[in-house]
Amino acid sequence: MSNTPPILRVQNLSIQRDGILILDRLEWTVNRGEHWILMGSNGSGKTSLLSALTGYFSPTEGDIDLLGERFGESDWRELRTAIGIVSSGLRQMMADSEPALYSVVSGKYAIIDYWGQPKRKDLLEARRLLKLVEADYLADRPWAVLSQGERQRVLIARALMSNPKLLILDEPCAGLDPVARETFLQFLEKLGRSRHSPALILVTHHVEEIMPVFSHILFLKAGKVITQGTVRTSLNSRNLSSTFGASVSLRRKGTRYLLEAGTSGTRRNLCC
DSSP, X not given: OOOOOOSEEEEEEEEEETTEEEEEEEEEEEOTTOOEEEEEOTTXXXXXXXXXXXXXXXXXXXXXXXXXXXXXXXXXXXXXTTEEEEOHHHHHHSOXXXXXXXXXXXXXHTOSSOOSOOOHHHHHHXXXXXXXXXXXXXXXXXXXXXXXXXXXXXXHHXXXXXXXXXXXXXXXXXXXXXXXXXXXHHHHHHHHHSTTOOEEEEEOSXXXXXXXXXXXXXXXXTTEEEEEEEHHHHOSHHHXXXXXXXXXXXXXXXXXXXXXXXXXXXXXXXXX
């Protein structure tokens, strides 16, 4: 049996603010080779969980271990570099005039709006990563002229600059049109299957965004885990209905999923 620690282990994690319990004794382990879906409705505690994982939100109780190191006992600043994150909040903070290549370089130093002349080795690595995310043609284009889909790819390249072992994608398809979203999801599938891919955590409300590369899923509701496990065993109509507080029906179409809501005869497709 391997003694290699899991990528992430969350034990008895609780967060309480102003007398309100946001997360309630959450347990979660992400092992090497696993890619996870984190699913929950608005207000389920997803944002607080992500903030705790990245060291920006101190838990009231419990432990978070990353690569065998414990938050609070090790250097949080150093541990954070092992986690890459792509979020809409970060997308809105980028400098409009900054070339995509510099935006990628800035990820190594966890700064926004890179000033000065980057080191040659950083520029070479940034170009390699832009090529990896199939966006090398964007290197000299400023942030302001990039499409939403292009921005997401640049942000992933930026997150990979620190060579993270865990990459969190917080609703990365928000704001993408259907074609751009599908193109982006196909890219995620390719990234997740690449030899040196970090463990992926995709935060989403939409089952149609669950690509075959994702192996596990965690359902969160009102700060509690409804259930977690493999996508094959845990992604079903019952768990989705419980998570979102409504009667829904899950359908599979090839390797992808669709969600329907409503009673028989009045079903509505929720895939878009």
